[in-house]
Amino acid sequence: MFDMSQFRRIVVLTGAGISAESGLSTFRDGGGLWDNHRIDEVATPEAFDLNPDLVQRFYNQRRRAATKAQPNAAHLCLAQVEPQCEHWTLVSQNVDDLHQRAGSQHVLSMHGQLDQYLCVNCHKEGNITGELSTQDVCPHCHKVATLRPRIVWFGEMPLYLDDIMTNLMACDLFVAIGTSGTVYPAAGFVEIAKRNKAHTVMLNLDGTDNLLFDKTITGQASQIVPAYFYDELGFKR
Structure with a gap:
């Protein structure tokens, strides 16, 4: 188990996979x-x-x-972890409001x-x-x-990129959830985090060939997200 205190600035990127279990x-x-x-x-x-x-x-x-649709265990877990972090940035590629309804207070909905x-x-x-x-x-x-x-339609610029980049360059843990991370600019997020010495983790239904991720955990988001944040990092449920 990691000591969660070693990660003071966490950036989480979520994609379609986290909402798929909610029926979307x-x-x-x-x-x-x-x-x-x-x-x-x-x-x-x-x-x-x-x-x-x-x-x-x-x-x-x-x-x-x-x-x-209703928030699932992965959405609820992220909302529970947020107030326990010194600096938490949640970036969503999704256009639903499941993070907000789960209780997340600060969501950068880039699309x-x-x-x-x-x-x-x-x-x-x-x-x-x-x-x-x-x-x-x-x-x-x-x-x-x-x-x-x-x-944000194809050909348009994603939202909040300045805020996202600022937090990526300062984070010490980057976690991608339910996304392949293959479409830019999100595909470049792990590269930016890694360049700035962050620990990088992918939690996804499928694995990845991207060697910039230090750790990959595969499975349903509703299972592996709580397991990672609660059991491995030690955040309180």
Whole structure:
């Protein structure tokens, strides 16, 4: 068992694998589709310009699924560990709010959130109650059909990168959970952490060939995340 006091600054990166056990599809399959839609149909700014009704229906469906899902033991574990750390940074590649509903107080949702909107006219943001449609009026600029999901689409810059990089360069433990870490910029996070002498760990359903990880534990996130943080690192349940 590690002495958890040796890790004073922890960065955790979570991906689709942590939410899959809560019943949320990763939306990708071997054919390069997202829930039977091509990426360029629903996940680019050009798609929203071309067919906003389709894009809104797609994300309304995802939002309904996320609302029905419940945090699992992995989400709950991370929320329990957070207040026990001197400096804790949770970065999520997911767009659901399961970390927040589990009790995590500070989540950097680098790909945005399903329950928020962005106005393409005035660039104001807000929370979504219900569903979005092309008939909605922005409550800030009062334009019609300008509200889109506050999701980082392909070709757009992820959010909070400055904060993420600052914490990666200062961390002494980097843990990737439920993600292959093969898509940039997230794929470069372990490299940055390792370059700054952090201990690096992958907790994932599948293993990795990435030699930058000092330790890899495979299995269901709901089992291996609590086992690692509680049993191996010694955090309190």
